[in-house]
Amino acid sequence: MDVNTELNTSRVATVMATIRQRIAGRNLTPGAKLPSVRAMAKASGVSTSTVVDAYERLVAEGVILSRPGSGFYVANQAAPFSLSDIGPKLDRAVDPFWVSRQSLEADDGDLKPGCGWLPPSWLPETGIRRALRTLSRADNRAFADYGSPLGLPPLRQHIARRMAERGVEASPDQIMLTESGTQAIDLLCRFLLEPDDVVLVDDPCYFNFQALLRAHRARIVSVPYTPSGPNIELFSQVVAEHRPRLYITNSAIHNPTGATLSPVAAHKVLKIADQFELTIVEDDIFADFEHTPAPRLAAFDGLDRVIHIGSFSKTLSASARCGFIAAKPEWVDALIDLKIATTFGGGRLSSELVYKVLSDGSYRKHVEALRSRLSEAMFNVSAKLKNLGIVPWLEPSAGMFLWCRLPGDVNAADVARAALERKIVLAPGNAFSLSQSAQNFMRFNVSQTLDARVFDVLRDTLRG
């Protein structure tokens, strides 16, 4: 393939990716007409023949339909509803489900530098074993009966205290337990979104935000994330133009970048949210990893436009599912109804276990030890990655993620596919990027990147 052909192939791929992305983000919905070949060529700065080539390939894939004399249209999705159908099909490696499924389906011996959680041996194993023994002697309601709709009162009180330490004031009656952080966002989407509402996410963002929003048939738009928060100028523009109903983001430690929201950025985001009546879901799932608390949107805002959520899956247990929503009092009752309708009694057993571990004196020590262990791993993994020419986008102040640029023009999806053949699950950048602009990036979970085999495989696959 000569250079010109190669360049043209990459241009065709870019046009195809653009269209796929608009469909994935539901900016182009089934049945919608695509931009004309001429308009698309002009907008993309490519020739009309490149666009024709791209459109024809998408027709061959069944993504779009050609109606001679009329134009190109987004194909109707075959019922029943399939999330994967909506996403890009050609390159399964950048599907928002790819990392989740490969990580969750991995065999016990596989390595998972791409996964989003700690090895079980890093969690408070002794505390959980003790809590299970305590539960085995508890009142039978704890392990046999339904929980109350809001969830275990002492755990809600504990959460309220922890939130207060980070400046977020909420009474325990404003806190509703959920079956996970994911389910917390899911309930909020049901509560706040109408079909075809627009939702804003960071670019890059946690891939499952995208997956979940697709399940709600929301239209997704994104704004580039900077080391101190969203790019405020673009944030303002996108909010003004698309009038999103919701903005879903991480506080404290951003996934996947490890960035920290600055107080200035937090203030500006809230000002724009006020102006355009935007509701913000702040996912504080990484709170316990912080050495010093970063600003929380919910702390500035006082749970007015901001809904604060969290869970215990990152630092306590991913097996005992338990998350929470803290929201303004007038929303709690309707959220309870939704929780009952969709899950009935909630996971009492898990919340009993989580509370027992949290209130065990050893939990704070566990978390302190965990932070040191992560800092050390961050330092070591970062150095080893740099040796391979894999360079962190920033040095995070805490957490488990390193968001890295691969050397040269290497496509992260290709690397991830090659690594998977050698039983290593990686997290290619575009799985996190609505704009599909992170093909050269990769997220590493330092706690899962300590085995030398990871670097052997990376070295081999980067060499191509």
Place this chain on the structure above:
Amino acid sequence: MDVNTELNTSRVATVMATIRQRIAGRNLTPGAKLPSVRAMAKASGVSTSTVVDAYERLVAEGVILSRPGSGFYVANQAAPFSLSDIGPKLDRAVDPFWVSRQSLEADDGDLKPGCGWLPPSWLPETGIRRALRTLSRADNRAFADYGSPLGLPPLRQHIARRMAERGVEASPDQIMLTESGTQAIDLLCRFLLEPDDVVLVDDPCYFNFQALLRAHRARIVSVPYTPSGPNIELFSQVVAEHRPRLYITNSAIHNPTGATLSPVAAHKVLKIADQFELTIVEDDIFADFEHTPAPRLAAFDGLDRVIHIGSFSKTLSASARCGFIAAKPEWVDALIDLKIATTFGGGRLSSELVYKVLSDGSYRKHVEALRSRLSEAMFNVSAKLKNLGIVPWLEPSAGMFLWCRLPGDVNAADVARAALERKIVLAPGNAFSLSQSAQNFMRFNVSQTLDARVFDVLRDTLRG
């Protein structure tokens, strides 16, 4: 109030209930025009002044709007989305959430003859305590790591064997664990329903089916349930007229009636489903209560149009949330994506616990003892209720529910409200009835109706 005024008040209430019900079932959606006063009067067999009176009261409640010179319109629901707003407001006692919330929010000392579960002391307490101790010594992944997307393999194998005993053939790979039976239905609704699709339920049916379907903004239609299954003639008519996408029903033991589907009715339902391409969700949550297995739709159908679901909350634990979906192989992959998007890893801890209890040799003996205990309770409670003039609609062959007609013209919602003031949670019939035709009925859970205070309160409230 003289007899004529009283009669007229009741006619006005009937017209109001009809309109509210159509709105609740989304047969009338926000903004839709109501039938003209004249048409409504004719259809309901009442005078036009009765309809005017009913419409005016609904305007006063904010349920509908009057546009002078044009007619009456369904009011737009205020955002954010609230399930309770959609339902009838005037009489909270017949809201599908009323029983759930009162039962789940009851204090420990309250009596709950209306709730849908067994007292914790009726569950396999010893087995659960033993399983918790075993878990406390297990591999750390069991209580600290995520589960696989389909869920714990040995539990899925166990479920496949149990289903086979009831004639339903499914490989463990067709079985996906969920966080509850409720979540199983919720995932299926997401998978199969488009907004405004029609869903068919039994009348009466488990109230949470209605609550869940409202959360999905489905239009709900219902068919009267007879002692041997749905009224087939009406089933056929309603399916032909409304073309529902789904029919959600209980197999084995019907909630709330305790009825059993006959083989003839099962066959006819499946024939109609075939003719009109109806998918059926068969909720087999009461399977372990049966003395002899009743026919399963999924057994006749072979998991083609029927999706079979269940959980362990009724006979094992309501605290350890774990349910399952058994569906045709080609649907499983998309269901996994939806499960990941909305709950991520699923509840591994609960499934580990459930599997340990199920595979403990003592579980079968527990279930046998439970059946005898329920039969005895059924016999005793039935006799005591009859003494009060409260007459079971049928004598169920198994299970915990007695669906009873109250004496005279007593309104079950009034009785339930009066009982609640005396700390007793009852389950008034209209909570189960889309057509609101069960105001004279009440569901009793015999396992929760053994305290003499229940009968004292019933006697007092029936006396008025």
